[in-house]
Amino acid sequence: MTQAPRRTAVLRREAVTVTVPVALAALLAAAGPAAAGTTGASGVGDPYFPLAGNGGYHVEHYDLTLRYNPTSRHLVGRAVLTARATKKLTRFDLDLKGLTVTGLKVGHDRAEFRRRGQELVVAPRRTLHKGERFKVTVAYRGTPKPVTDPDGSLDGWIPTDDGAFVAGEPQGAMTWFPANNHPLDKSSYDFTLTVPKGRTAVANGVYLGSRTADGRTTFRWRQKEPMAAYLATATIGKFKIKRYTTADGLQVYNAVDPREAAAAAPVLKKLPSVLKWGSKLFGPYPYRAAGAIVDRAPDVGFALETQTRPVYDSAPDLSTLVHETAHQWFGDSVSVTSWKDIWLNEGFATYAEWLYSEQHGGDRAQKTFDALYARPASDDLWEFPPGNPGSGANIFGTPVYARGAMALHALRTAVGDPAFHRILKAWADGHRDGHGTTAQFVRLAERESGQDLDSLFQTWLYTAGKPNQG
Numbered sequence: 001m002t003q004a005p006r007r008t009a010v011l012r013r014e015a016v017t018v019t020v021p022v023a024l025a026a027l028l029a030a031a032g033p034a035a036a037g038t039t040g041a042s043g044v045g046d047p048y049f050p051l052a053g054n055g056g057y058h059v060e061h062y063d064l065t066l067r068y069n070p071t072s073r074h075l076v077g078r079a080v081l082t083a084r085a086t087k088k089l090t091r092f093d094l095d096l097k098g099l100t101v102t103g104l105k106v107g108h109d110r111a112e113f114r115r116r117g118q119e120l121v122v123a124p125r126r127t128l129h130k131g132e133r134f135k136v137t138v139a140y141r142g143t144p145k146p147v148t149d150p151d152g153s154l155d156g157w158i159p160t161d162d163g164a165f166v167a168g169e170p171q172g173a174m175t176w177f178p179a180n181n182h183p184l185d186k187s188s189y190d191f192t193l194t195v196p197k198g199r200t201a202v203a204n205g206v207y208l209g210s211r212t213a214d215g216r217t218t219f220r221w222r223q224k225e226p227m228a229a230y231l232a233t234a235t236i237g238k239f240k241i242k243r244y245t246t247a248d249g250l251q252v253y254n255a256v257d258p259r260e261a262a263a264a265a266p267v268l269k270k271l272p273s274v275l276k277w278g279s280k281l282f283g284p285y286p287y288r289a290a291g292a293i294v295d296r297a298p299d300v301g302f303a304l305e306t307q308t309r310p311v312y313d314s315a316p317d318l319s320t321l322v323h324e325t326a327h328q329w330f331g332d333s334v335s336v337t338s339w340k341d342i343w344l345n346e347g348f349a350t351y352a353e354w355l356y357s358e359q360h361g362g363d364r365a366q367k368t369f370d371a372l373y374a375r376p377a378s379d380d381l382w383e384f385p386p387g388n389p390g391s392g393a394n395i396f397g398t399p400v401y402a403r404g405a406m407a408l409h410a411l412r413t414a415v416g417d418p419a420f421h422r423i424l425k426a427w428a429d430g431h432r433d434g435h436g437t438t439a440q441f442v443r444l445a446e447r448e449s450g451q452d453l454d455s456l457f458q459t460w461l462y463t464a465g466k467p468n469q470g
Contacts, residue, residue, distance in 0.1 A: 001169055001327075001346070001396065002303045002320050038127065040092030042119050044182045048150075048339045048392035049170060051118055053182025054093040057083045060133075062187055062229075064177050067194040067216075068201070068236055070163045073143050075099070079177050081136040089128040094120040095174035095181035097156075099142040106136055120178055138178045147171050150393035158300055162257075163199055163236030165297040167304040167311050170339055170395065173229035183335040184435065186226035193234050194218040200239045202255045204232060204307045206289045207243070223307060225287055226433045228335050233306040235293050246272045246290075248279070253291040253309065263315035264294045270318060274325050277356065282326070283425045286333035286432055292321075305349070307332045319353045326352030334431040341438050342395045343386040343461065347404020354405060369409045372402055377466040387438055387461030407460035414456055415449035423448045 040056025043049075063080040077099070097118045104113045106124035113122050120138075128134055144157035144164075149171060156172025158165045166176065173179045180187075193201035197215050205223030212218075223232075239255035246252060252271065256264050271292065279285045293311040300313040303320055305327030312320070330352075331345035354365040375381050380397070386404040389395050412420040423445050427436065430444070438461065446453050459467045 001305060002323050038088045038090040040087070040089055042093045044184050046182060046338055046340075048389075048395065049182070052095065052171065052339075053184055054095065054180050056087050056089050056092050057085050057128075057180070059083045059180045059185055059187045061189070062177070062179070062232075063190045063192075064234070065192040066176075066201075066234060068164065068234075069196065070159075070199060070236060071196075073159055074141070075144050075157075075176065076141045077139070077177060079136075079138045079140070081138075081178070083134055083136060083180075085128045085130055085132045085134065087130050089124070091121065091123050092128075094122065094136070094138070094178040096120040096138075096140070096178040097147060097174045098145055099140045099176075101138060101140045103139040104137065107134055111136075118174055136178075140178070144176045147175055150391065151396060153302070153396075154300065158297065160237060160295060160297050162238045163195070163201075163295075164234075165295050165300050165311065165313065166233045166235045167300070167302070167306060168230040168232065169304055170230055170392070173232055176234065177229075177232075179229040181229045183228040183230065183339075184337055186228050186335060186433070186435075188225070189221075189223040189227060189232060191221040191223075191234060192218060193221070193236070195236050198238065199236055200241065200255055201234060201236045202239070202253070202293050202309065203234050204289075204309060205287070206251055207253050225307075225333075227307045227332070231305065231307040231332055233293070233304075233309070233311055235295060235306075235311050237295055239293075242268075246275065248276070248285070249288075250275065250285065251289045253289065254294070255292070256294040257296045259296050260294045260315040264292075264312075267316055267318050267321050268292055268294070271321065271325070274322055274356070277359075278325055278329065278352070281352075281355065281421065281424065282329045283428045286328060286428075290328075292316075305331055319357075322353050322356045323349045329428045333433060334428060334436050335434070337435045337437055339392065339395055340388065342389070343400050343404035343407070344436060344438060344441065346396070346401045347386060347408060350401045350405040351408040354409070365409055365412075369406055372406060373469070382466040385462045385464055387457075403460065407457065410456055410460050411445060411453070414453065415445070415451060419449040 043051045044053035046052050059081050061082040065078040067076045095118055104111050109125040111122055111124045146154040146156040146158045149155045156175030174181045191203035194216050195201045197217050201219045203221035205221050208220035210219045240258050242254045244252050287308045289308045291309040297313040303312040305324045310324035326349040330348035354368050358364040384390050384399055386399045442457050
């Protein structure tokens with residue numbers, strides 16, 4: 001993600017020994033204080049967002065059917081979640097903030113439910129057994145409203161003058177669909193989005209087509225590769241559409257607010273070359289679709305790496321395009337298991353900007369590093385260590401982005417370019433469609449470089465204040 005001023009921090013596996021679903025099931029089954037017995041935990045135990053996500057099950061697929069009226073701002077939704085129990089369940093939670101639930105079924109049976117803050121507490125008619133696959137169907141309606149994050153910014157379903165800007169990091173998915181709302185749980189998605197004729201509804205993945213009848217147009221999208229709920233979008237507006245297929249076979253779909261079209265065009269023209277550059281540096285692009293959503297949303301103030309198709313609140317500059325594109329590898333395909341590790345997303349995407357600059361006639365990464373290190377100890381760059389931001393209010397702070405990128409540059413300097421580039425590719429490839437932690441990245445870097453790097457990472461990720469380079 002990039003944002004000004006909040007989220008723009010600078011100038012503007014190893015092989016997994018168990019399958020991702022097994023590792024995920026173990027984490028979800030054990031997460032949270034309520035994981036004992038037959039009750040799914042009301043959160044996965046994230047230190048910064050304790051109610052985010054839910055224990056006891058894994059959502060394999062979301063099928064979301066939405067109808068939205070931008071004039072009344074009224075949403076009617078139906079969500080069908082295909083899930084698998086990771087423990088015996090007599091009760092489980094979904095995350096859903098606001099909106100009115102008008103019906104809920106588990107399988108073919110109506111289920112009892114109640115609301116408790118952001119938790120939708122579900123009691124199925126019969127016990128669900130560990131390993132059992134089940135469906136949850138939730139019908140809901142209302143006026144979706146964004147959530148206010150700990151740093152004061154808006155997140156989720158954000159109304160615009162012609163539709164909605166939908167960007168869910170870190171909490172906002174629950175403002176528009178019931179979800180297991182934590183990066184730990186990744187799923188495939190189908191979207192069926194109906195809006196008034198003349199509006200376009202853009203979601204993730206491959207565009208499956210649209211049809212217009214009775215003054216409304218319905219758009220269908222499919223995201224097959226696993227996706228965290230916060231990366232889902234259903235952005236709606238009056239857009240100019242450009243579709244094409246790249247030489248590598250990627251299906252590109254760009255939706256641009258006409259008021260931003262002139263400014264966005266030169267940057268979006270570079271998207272294929274940026275994707276090709278990233279694929280060479282980080283390994284194969286992880287998805288079959290790509291593109292951009294460029295909205296006019298002056299009250300938002302950030303861009304987000306919504307999977308396959310980042311959403312921008314205005315025409316992006318090239319650095320922002322590079323940043324959000326790099327996230328498709330780092331953050332989207334390789335996701336964090338805890339928001340505490342967000343430097344793995346933002347530090348990597350920021351360093352991608354540095355690499356792109358030095359490989360395309362701009363400043364070398366060392367010059368950018370030196371300029372940042374020259375900042376006084378009182379600068380907010382040194383306010384907290386990026387590996388331990390301390391709270392949800394800090395996860396989009398300058399240290400996560402800029403000092404996170406500095407940690408990667410320090411690693412590159414220590415191990416040399418060949419080993420560094422092997423590390424980047426091995427990280428993206430080994431954790432593709434899954435998750436990674438800082439500890440796993442450190443072990444991978446040590447394995448690929450043959451060096452003991454504990455001191456380097458302790459200095460750049462966990463030392464309070466301005467580190468001593470010597």
